[in-house]
Amino acid sequence: MSVEVVTPGIHATALVDPKAELDTSVSVGPYTVIGPHVRxxxxxxxxxxxxxxxxTTIGQNNRIFQFNSLGAIxxxxxxxxxxxxxxxxxxxxxxxxxxxNIGSPGDAGVTRVGNDNWIMAYVHLAxxxxxxxxxxxxxxxxxxxxxxxxxxxxxxxxxxxxxFVRLGAHSMTAMCSLLFADLPPFVMCQGQPAEARSMNFxxxxxxxxxxxxxxxxxxxxxxxYREDLTLEQARTQIVALVEKHPxxxxxxxxxxxxxxxxxxxxxxxx
Numbered sequence: 001m002s003v004e005v006v007t008p009g010i011h012a013t014a015l016v017d018p019k020a021e022l023d024t025s026v027s028v029g030p031y032t033v034i035g036p037h038v039r040x041x042x043x044x045x046x047x048x049x050x051x052x053x054x055x056t057t058i059g060q061n062n063r064i065f066q067f068n069s070l071g072a073i074x075x076x077x078x079x080x081x082x083x084x085x086x087x088x089x090x091x092x093x094x095x096x097x098x099x100x101n102i103g104s105p106g107d108a109g110v111t112r113v114g115n116d117n118w119i120m121a122y123v124h125l126a127x128x129x130x131x132x133x134x135x136x137x138x139x140x141x142x143x144x145x146x147x148x149x150x151x152x153x154x155x156x157x158x159x160x161x162x163x164f165v166r167l168g169a170h171s172m173t174a175m176c177s178l179l180f181a182d183l184p185p186f187v188m189c190q191g192q193p194a195e196a197r198s199m200n201f202x203x204x205x206x207x208x209x210x211x212x213x214x215x216x217x218x219x220x221x222x223x224x225y226r227e228d229l230t231l232e233q234a235r236t237q238i239v240a241l242v243e244k245h246p247x248x249x250x251x252x253x254x255x256x257x258x259x260x261x262x263x264x265x266x267x268x269x270x
Contacts (some may be wrong), residue, residue: 054102059090072099074127087117100125216248235259
């Protein structure tokens, strides 16, 4: 039996506002609703029964599965209809039943997702979250407002992240972790509340880190977690690592910059 379509790639039952801007190569599944302020780039595929609304921009070659809600207003009682945004980059996979809200006027006003992220079912991104590139969010990972997630981060299933928490690049959480504090780059954590367990050495090897860079990351772990140092003392010791591990200069710079921005009230996962 043939199925009627309105235009190539858009199912006859989809409701796409005439003001929405969709590339001609975008496909839209049955019963999906797309609002007037939505823009979607080339090659993106959207499944059935999705609602994409608000000032939402979606880049190229994303795969958005069925039953997603993208661009709804934030779960913030202070929100009063301001034109805040959701911006999603290129090459992302977003599985079923995810909810990504737009930003809020109390921050930059933008919730942002980068490129090549693999986001599994039932993930929630609250207002003003900033997600980098190449991340993996397992099922039911939940981010409160204003959370910042660096590149290559992996969140285990049912991870819950408190508002304003930062997760550094290459960090990783185990299943059911609960984060109230910042998670530094490279650190693997587990628990409720989360505690540091190790560094993500296997992930770094898979991403082509040299033995010298991995040795520097091991030394960072020792300074942060094995020598009973204050955060400032550990940061000073990490800065000095480039003398022995010059190849690790970018990694040292990333770690020290992250630690410098950690507030004394929130601290880091210990």
